[in-house]
Amino acid sequence: MISRDIPIDELVQAYPDAVGFLISHGLPCVVCGEPFWGTLAELARQHGWDDEKIDALVAEFNDSHGRQGR
Numbered sequence: 001m002i003s004r005d006i007p008i009d010e011l012v013q014a015y016p017d018a019v020g021f022l023i024s025h026g027l028p029c030v031v032c033g034e035p036f037w038g039t040l041a042e043l044a045r046q047h048g049w050d051d052e053k054i055d056a057l058v059a060e061f062n063d064s065h066g067r068q069g070r
Helices: 008-015 019-022 040-047 051-066
Strands: none
Touching: 008 019, 008 040, 019 051, 040 051
8 A cells, every 4th residue: 555655766666557557647757767756745746736636546546456456
């Protein structure tokens, strides 16, 4: 499970598919092959997301990965 405070580099290392997941939600987290240096919440806030939307994203990610046994 992840939280809003997970650093993007740790998220991408633990869950490589997170790149596509975030991009599909309008949150590009990799630029020129380098991950965004900050937390998931910081990335989302840079794109105008509020806490409610960030929490929903975290829940969606955790739900989708829970079904995969991870």
